[in-house]
Amino acid sequence: LQIAKQSGWLCDPWQVAGLKRDEVRNSRVLSWLLNPRDSHGFGDRLLVALLAEIKLPSFPLTVSKNCRVKEEQCPDGDQSNRVDIEVDDEKFYIIIEVKINASESDGQLAKYVGQAEKKARGRYWTVIFLTISGRPPKSAGDYINKVIPISWRRLADVLANALKSEDKKTEAHAMVTALLAHSFFRHIRQF
DSSP states (O other): OHHHHHHTTTOOHHHHTTOTTOHHHHHHHHHHHHOTTSTTSOTTHHHHHHHHHHOOTTOOOOOOTTOEEEEEEOTTSOTTSOEEEEEEOSSEEEEEEEOSSOOOOTTHHHHHHHHHHHHHTTSEEEEEEEESSOOOOSSOGGGGGGEEEEEHHHHHHHHHHHHHTSOHHHHHTTHHHHHHHHHHHHHHHTO
C-alpha cells in the first residue's frame, strides 16, 4: 500500500478536478468514456457494455463508426429541453438522464421519452435513468416501461468489467486512460 501511494497509483484526479457530485461535470466524464470516437483509446467497448446491460429485446449490441455521444444536448432544438447525454447511432438512439442530487421535474422523463421516440425516427431507442439508487422515475407517466433505471454503482461495475475483459495487449496502449476510468468508477460508486 505504501509503494502504491508513493508511486501515485492511488491518486484521484477527479477529486482534484472537483467533480464531487456535480451532475454536469460527471455527465461530461461519462460522455467522454462512452464515446467510441473519443481520446480514451477504448473504442466502443464501454458503450457496448452499457448496451448489453440494458437488455432490451432486439436492441443492437454493435456500434456504427458514425456513433456520436454528446452531453448537454437539445434533441428537439428547444434550449429548455436539454438532456444530459445523447447517444446517436445509425441503429439506435439513447437519452441518458443523470441524477445525483437533483430531483425530477414534473413530466421530465415523459418529455424525454417523447423526444427520444421522435428523434429516433424508426431506429431502436430508449431513455436511461441514471440515479444513486437505480430507482424507477416518478415523472415517466404512462411511459414508465420505456425508461431503463440504473444506479451509478451498477454502471461503474458494468463499465469496469468491460475494461477488465480485454486482453492485456489492448489494455497496454490505454494504460493511463484505464487508470483514469477506474478512478472515475471508484468515484461514482461513492454517490
